[in-house]
Amino acid sequence: MKMVNSHITFKIGVLNPVEWTDISSESPFPLQQHPCYGLALKKYGANPLQLNIYENEALIGRALVMQRRFLRMIDFSSIFRGPAWCDHTLAPEKKLAVLKALKSQFNPFRWNFLSVMPEEPASDSFKSSMRSIGYRQVVTGFSTVWMDIRPPVATLRKALKGKWRNQLKTAEKNTIDISIGGKKPHQYSWLLEKEALQRRERQYQGVPVGLVTAYSEAGTAKNRAGILSVTALSDRNKIAGAVFLLHGNSATYHIGWVGEEGRQKNAQNRVLWEGICALKEANISFLDLGGLNTADLAGIARFKLGLGTAPTSLAGTYI
Numbered sequence: 151m152k153m154v155n156s157h158i159t160f161k162i163g164v165l166n167p168v169e170w171t172d173i174s175s176e177s178p179f180p181l182q183q184h185p186c187y188g189l190a191l192k193k194y195g196a197n198p199l200q201l202n203i204y205e206n207e208a209l210i211g212r213a214l215v216m217q218r219r220f221l222r223m224i225d226f227s228s229i230f231r232g233p234a235w236c237d238h239t240l241a242p243e244k245k246l247a248v249l250k251a252l253k254s255q256f257n258p259f260r261w262n263f264l265s266v267m268p269e270e271p272a273s274d275s276f277k278s279s280m281r282s283i284g285y286r287q288v289v290t291g292f293s294t295v296w297m298d299i300r301p302p303v304a305t306l307r308k309a310l311k312g313k314w315r316n317q318l319k320t321a322e323k324n325t326i327d328i329s330i331g332g333k334k335p336h337q338y339s340w341l342l343e344k345e346a347l348q349r350r351e352r353q354y355q356g357v358p359v360g361l362v363t364a365y366s367e368a369g370t371a372k373n374r375a376g377i378l379s380v381t382a383l384s385d386r387n388k389i390a391g392a393v394f395l396l397h398g399n400s401a402t403y404h405i406g407w408v409g410e411e412g413r414q415k416n417a418q419n420r421v422l423w424e425g426i427c428a429l430k431e432a433n434i435s436f437l438d439l440g441g442l443n444t445a446d447l448a449g450i451a452r453f454k455l456g457l458g459t460a461p462t463s464l465a466g467t468y469i
Contacts, residue, residue, distance in 0.1 A: 418453070
């Protein structure tokens, strides 16, 4: 399908992860826009599509579009934390022009709806700009931490908050062995079991636990999607661990778990730090530490903020 508006042209079709290599490597690339994330969700009934964005026939961006149909007549398309741009210096006015052109292709009177959550910081000026091109905010944005891990390890360590750095030093003095794993299921499956148990005990929901395996199966060296796991052991017993999802030049701290012994030894500080070092070795530039919930999960939020990077509040969802 081809859609045109002024000099902005859209082509939407089947996902092809190999084509996404032209996305800018100078800015963070959210997991929710990586094509392999869409392929993984497809195994759970989602209908992911690829939107290519052109200006005067030159590609300027891509977007992962999740499409759903209700009652066989209502189409609902959503772009979460996108589009992703080929040029990280693309002017804000150009991005707004793309969003305006895209909106004109969806007609609610024909039961064809669009929602978009741009990967933009929340601000009154951005909200006003979105309103000026016909969008209405329906959900406020969540906060996350995008950590730039390109600086040298010594620089990153110096940026750690004092308490977090002291806990890391304590963990390094304790008897803890660290194992770094990849795509082999036996290296991270135990963490998926711990995550499923945590969800039942704490009564919270998230993306399917099996998404990790589905994502791993969709990933290849060419599309730069994969898994990195970190396991902390004491006397061969697993006391803490984490799963990171790799997507292009970025990674996401997806699952973390620590047991009682691990808490006593500050093992999760060591897990996260060793994970960052391993990601750097894998040429990952940015780490998304995940959403911050200061109300219900204040302790986890403080742990993430201890790495020394200020949080970013995203612009929210618009229709």
